[in-house]
Amino acid sequence: xxxxxPELTLLFMALVFFxxxxxxxxxxxxxxxxxxxxxxxxxxxxxSYGLKGSLFFDAYRVDAFSQLFKVIITFGLFIVIYLGEGLxxxxxxxxxxxxxxxxxxxxxxxxxxxxxxxxxxxxxLEISSFALFIIIPFRKQxxxxxxxxxxxxxxLFGVAASGITLYGMSYIFGMTxxxxxxxxxKIIPGVILEKPLLLIGLVMLxxxxxxxxxLFPMHxxxxxxxxxxxNETSSFVATLPKVAAVALLIRLISLAGAxxxxxxxxxxxxxxxxxxxxxxxxxxxxxxxRLLAYSSIAHxxxxxxxxxxxxxxxxxxGIYYITGYLFMNxxxxxxxxxxxxxxxxxxxxxxxGLYKRSPLMxxxxxxxxxxxxxxxxxxGFTGKLFIFTAAIKKDMYGLVIxxxxxxxxxxxxxxxxxxxxxxxxxxxxxxxxLRVSTSVLxxxxxxxIILLGIFPQGFIDFAKEAVAAIx
Amino acid sequence: MEQYLIYNTLSYPILTxxxxxxxxxxxxxxxxxxxxNLKIWGMLVTLLTAVLSLPLYSSxxxxxxxxxxxxxxxxxxxxxxxxxxxxxxxxxxLVLLTTLVMPLCILCSxxxxxxxxxxxxxxxxxxxxxxxxxxxxxxxxLFFIFWEAMLVPMYLIIAVWGGPRKDYASIKFFLYTLIGxxxxxxxxxxxxxxxxxxxxxxxxxxHYSFSYQMWIFWAFTLAFAIKVPMWPLHTWLPAAHVEAxxxxxVILASILLKMGGYGFLRFCLPMVPxxxxxCMPYLIALxxxxxxxxxxxxxxxxxxxxxxxxxxxxxxxxxxxxxxxLNDAGIKGAILQMINxxxxxxxxxxxxxxxxxxxxxxxxxxxSALGMMMPIYVTFLVIFSLSSLAFxxxxxxxxxxxxxxxxxxxxxxxxxxxxxxAILAAxxxxxxxxxxxxxxxxxxxxxxxxxxxxxxNFRETAxxxxxxxxxxxxxxxxxxFLKVMDASTTHxxxxxxxxxxxxxxxxxxxxxxxxxxxxxxxxLLALK
Numbered sequence: 001x002x003x004x005x006p007e008l009t010l011l012f013m014a015l016v017f018f019x020x021x022x023x024x025x026x027x028x029x030x031x032x033x034x035x036x037x038x039x040x041x042x043x044x045x046x047x048s049y050g051l052k053g054s055l056f057f058d059a060y061r062v063d064a065f066s067q068l069f070k071v072i073i074t075f076g077l078f079i080v081i082y083l084g085e086g087l088x089x090x091x092x093x094x095x096x097x098x099x100x101x102x103x104x105x106x107x108x109x110x111x112x113x114x115x116x117x118x119x120x121x122x123x124x125l126e127i128s129s130f131a132l133f134i135i136i137p138f139r140k141q142x143x144x145x146x147x148x149x150x151x152x153x154x155x156l157f158g159v160a161a162s163g164i165t166l167y168g169m170s171y172i173f174g175m176t177x178x179x180x181x182x183x184x185x186k187i188i189p190g191v192i193l194e195k196p197l198l199l200i201g202l203v204m205l206x207x208x209x210x211x212x213x214x215l216f217p218m219h220x221x222x223x224x225x226x227x228x229x230x231n232e233t234s235s236f237v238a239t240l241p242k243v244a245a246v247a248l249l250i251r252l253i254s255l256a257g258a259x260x261x262x263x264x265x266x267x268x269x270x271x272x273x274x275x276x277x278x279x280x281x282x283x284x285x286x287x288x289x290r291l292l293a294y295s296s297i298a299h300x301x302x303x304x305x306x307x308x309x310x311x312x313x314x315x316x317x318g319i320y321y322i323t324g325y326l327f328m329n330x331x332x333x334x335x336x337x338x339x340x341x342x343x344x345x346x347x348x349x350x351x352x353g354l355y356k357r358s359p360l361m362x363x364x365x366x367x368x369x370x371x372x373x374x375x376x377x378x379x380g381f382t383g384k385l386f387i388f389t390a391a392i393k394k395d396m397y398g399l400v401i402x403x404x405x406x407x408x409x410x411x412x413x414x415x416x417x418x419x420x421x422x423x424x425x426x427x428x429x430x431x432x433x434l435r436v437s438t439s440v441l442x443x444x445x446x447x448x449i450i451l452l453g454i455f456p457q458g459f460i461d462f463a464k465e466a467v468a469a470i471x
Numbered sequence: 472m473e474q475y476l477i478y479n480t481l482s483y484p485i486l487t488x489x490x491x492x493x494x495x496x497x498x499x500x501x502x503x504x505x506x507x508n509l510k511i512w513g514m515l516v517t518l519l520t521a522v523l524s525l526p527l528y529s530s531x532x533x534x535x536x537x538x539x540x541x542x543x544x545x546x547x548x549x550x551x552x553x554x555x556x557x558x559x560x561x562x563x564x565l566v567l568l569t570t571l572v573m574p575l576c577i578l579c580s581x582x583x584x585x586x587x588x589x590x591x592x593x594x595x596x597x598x599x600x601x602x603x604x605x606x607x608x609x610x611x612x613l614f615f616i617f618w619e620a621m622l623v624p625m626y627l628i629i630a631v632w633g634g635p636r637k638d639y640a641s642i643k644f645f646l647y648t649l650i651g652x653x654x655x656x657x658x659x660x661x662x663x664x665x666x667x668x669x670x671x672x673x674x675x676x677x678h679y680s681f682s683y684q685m686w687i688f689w690a691f692t693l694a695f696a697i698k699v700p701m702w703p704l705h706t707w708l709p710a711a712h713v714e715a716x717x718x719x720x721v722i723l724a725s726i727l728l729k730m731g732g733y734g735f736l737r738f739c740l741p742m743v744p745x746x747x748x749x750c751m752p753y754l755i756a757l758x759x760x761x762x763x764x765x766x767x768x769x770x771x772x773x774x775x776x777x778x779x780x781x782x783x784x785x786x787x788x789x790x791x792x793x794x795x796x797l798n799d800a801g802i803k804g805a806i807l808q809m810i811n812x813x814x815x816x817x818x819x820x821x822x823x824x825x826x827x828x829x830x831x832x833x834x835x836x837x838x839s840a841l842g843m844m845m846p847i848y849v850t851f852l853v854i855f856s857l858s859s860l861a862f863x864x865x866x867x868x869x870x871x872x873x874x875x876x877x878x879x880x881x882x883x884x885x886x887x888x889x890x891x892x893a894i895l896a897a898x899x900x901x902x903x904x905x906x907x908x909x910x911x912x913x914x915x916x917x918x919x920x921x922x923x924x925x926x927x928n929f930r931e932t933a934x935x936x937x938x939x940x941x942x943x944x945x946x947x948x949x950x951x952f953l954k955v956m957d958a959s960t961t962h963x964x965x966x967x968x969x970x971x972x973x974x975x976x977x978x979x980x981x982x983x984x985x986x987x988x989x990x991x992x993x994x995l996l997a998l999k
Contacts, residue, residue: 313550355631359590366623370623375619375620375622375623375649376615376616376617376619376620377616377620381616381619385550385612385656385660386550388656388657388660389550389660389663389664392657392660392661392664393664397657397661400657400660401654401657404653404654404656404657405653407653408646408649408650408653411645411646411649412642412646415626415642415645415646418626419630419638419641419642422627422630422631423638424631456547457546457547457548457549460547460549461549464549
């Protein structure tokens with residue numbers, strides 16, 4: 001019971017919102033309910049941290065690794081609900097349903113971090129994806145209908161990715177006769193160097209998670225979905241599924257063992273293409289959400305560098321980086337969300353004069369943009385430091401040099417964001433009136449991005465314990 | 472640790488305090504209202520930092536090359552990153568330069584900055600903290616954090632309070648410096664992976680293979696050469712200087728550029744001595760190009776700030792020249808030249824800021840014939856201009872003289888080229904002074920053509936007078952400053968000596984060419 005507590009609280013939360021969708025609750029009530037219940041889910045995850053055990057015929061493992069991810073995901077859910085104050089972008093009649101499917105998706109993600117059996121993994125993956133397929137078109141009908149396009153795209157790509165994953169699984173099952181990761185871990189490292197089919201199966205299996213992470217070659221959906229979905233929906237799609245994807249990727253990549261041979265090469269190529277494609281495309285974007293989508297493709301590339309090292313340090317840095325990315329990206333979406341009280345998309349022109357309208361928002365944007373660019377003393381810098389250290393320890397100098405050149409390219413568009421926010425405008429601008437609760441979240445983002453960057457040791461200790469649980 | 476560090480024995484952890492006081496000052500700034508209070512607060516914090524930094528000079532142990540006032544504690548143990556601070560003879564003067572120049576930056580912004588004073592003081596203080604941090608870090612990661620963190624406040628200083636082309640200048644500054652330092656970052660990690668430590672003094676004791684040294688050397692050099700800036704990577708500097716507000720220009724010229732020179736001395740020379748010796752001729756050639764190009768371009772400028780910016784390129788060329796001559800006089804001259812350039816060029820930028828506030832123009836032609844109206848101003852202008860062209864009796868003379876002497880003693884041809892730079896400096900500075908003070912050769916001002924300009928007030932006089940003291944102090948009595956560097960320079964040369972043995976065969980060829988050119992020119996001139 002205690003082992004399954006975080007999931008149960010999320011299920012309960014989904015149930016509450018289901019009944020809420022039958023009634024007619026006010027938006028603020030719904031939000032408070034969501035905040036309260038997701039806070040309970042965070043507490044449940046924290047409480048269950050440190051527990052060990054397995055459920056459902058060993059298909060579902062609770063260990064330090066899974067519980068750390070559960071804490072991060074539930075906390076992310078809390079922030080997503082917190083920042084979506086007022087749900088500016090969501091159709092008025094669909095608000096309870098929005099919370100309902102958000103919760104279900106989070107439930108899928110939380111389960112994903114514990115799944116240690118291939119069928120369980122695919123079920124969790126689907127639960128989290130299907131809920132998102134539904135809420136992406138929930139956007140308020142405006143002059144545009146991109147949300148429909150976004151919904152279709154996300155669903156089609158998602159289904160295709162799941163198909164590839166299943167196909168890969170069939171190879172793996174055919175060759176190893178097991179679907180349990182624990183058994184696979186014993187078999188694969190011995191044969192991966194001899195059997196190329198297993199390698200192909202493994203890469204195809206990963207495709208479903210590349211899709212969640214928006215890594216090349218499964219990244220095509222990201223720009224359109226980010227752009228088409230409502231701002232608050234994008235903030236969820238852009239962050240939490242990636243955290244869960246990292247959890248699964250670590251589990252699956254570690255299957256290959258420390259000496260993965262060709263497998264590393266394949267991942268390396270994906271990482272480089274992802275970074276380069278993401279960064280170069282981001283340079284020319286004017287829509288902020290589209291830009292963040294391309295930047296997220298680039299970040300997926302950096303992350304992959306950490307993961308493909310298949311070393312303890314590599315996995316650690318992956319966990320650290322994705323956590324940092326969660327906060328930095330949510331901070332960006334937080335600013336975007338509050339700049340668009342009608343739920344519209346934000347372009348660079350809308351950022352102009354932001355530092356006059358709201359110094360706090362401008363600072364939040366600047367800190368998160370500099371963080372994503374990897375300027376110290378932020379979490380983005382420390383994450384890159386760890387990732388590159390892990391890669392150089394494996395003698396991957398070329399990869400690191402390509403990555404830092406990419407960092408150099410990326411700084412240009414992040415700086416463009418900061419520059420737009422700090423450009424002075426001649427005409428009078430209306431100040432943004434932020435509520436105290438909103439300002440608190442902004443300050444929280446600034447503080448955590450900097451503090452976690454300067455003092456990573458505490459978090460690293462947790463991550464270390466988590467990684468020790470799986471390898 | 473004890474073989475590298477002398478732990479701090481003062482009653483307070485002086486180096487940590489020097490970084491923390493401005494940071495806390497900056498945070499408290501956010502809660503203060505009223506421009507006047509903010510100015511006073513900024514002044515108090517920078518003055519406090521300056522006063523707290525004085526024991527660095529008075530308690531400095533001249534006899535040792537170890538890192539003094541050191542502090543050590545664990546920071547991120549899982550990758551072996553420690554929090555280590557310390558200063559030696561190379562960095563201590565630069566720290567003092569930083570702490571002493573910062574109050575002047577606040578003073579010279581007193582009326583120059585018209586809007587967003589709160590944010591201005593805040594970023595200025597953050598800037599101070601990170602600049603001090605760069606000079607006192609003894610851990611490569613800590614160094615890199617301060618090195619990069621400094622970009623953000625400097626970017627904001629130019630981008631928010633800058634001139635009409637601030638957008639272009641600020642982004643150029645940011646991109647140049649950042650792209651230089653990404654390879655520095657890789658080099659830092661590569662060194663860690665090879666040696667298992669980020670601790671700078673320990674990194675100096677390891678011996679690396681020659682090819683490895685070359686990679687590291689060029690990664691370091693790219694970053695530092697952009698910061699110095701060395702020709703042909705100097706193009707960000709004039710843009711940044713012209714657009715930055717006075718305080719920004721002063722910080723850029725006085726302290727930021729010094730980080731490049733400091734980086735060469737702290738990283739390239741002691742850590743990769745073999746590659747340094749091997750590459751020395753190329754860097755000397757680049758330094759000479761900086762000296763001559765900087766001077767030549769300064770000659771053609773009509774904008775005062777741009778002129779001084781190009782002169783900086785030339786002066787910093789002397790610094791890198793001195794460093795890469797790799798002998799005692801050269802390195803000492805280079806360090807002294809860094810301090811001198813900080814004092815003199817900082818003062819000249821303050822002078823430009825003062826006149827800009829009155830005439831709202833930086834063109835030489837708009838600011839001519841000031842001698843009649845602003846006698847105190849032109850007195851200072853002449854003092855600092857003479858110092859800038861290394862007139863005997865001023866500070867720059869000592870530094871440039873040391874560098875020239877050591878270059879003549881090592882490679883005559885190098886000395887010959889460097890002298891051209893000194894002559895160019897005289898040409899452009901005297902031309903500037905002549906036009907600004909007298910304008911016409913008859914020395915008469917045509918009354919009624921110009922609005923009345925008020926002379927310096929007490930605040931401005933005090934700012935410039937403080938710097939003028941150092942101009943003459945170093946000019947007439949440089950011994951106390953040179954003594955500070957003595958032990959560390961000797962130690963640095965020993966470290967270089969120990970690295971010579973990794974050089975591959977044939978490394979002497981470029982040196983032989985340098986010597987050969989010198990000989991053949993001498994023979995040409997000595998035709999009898």
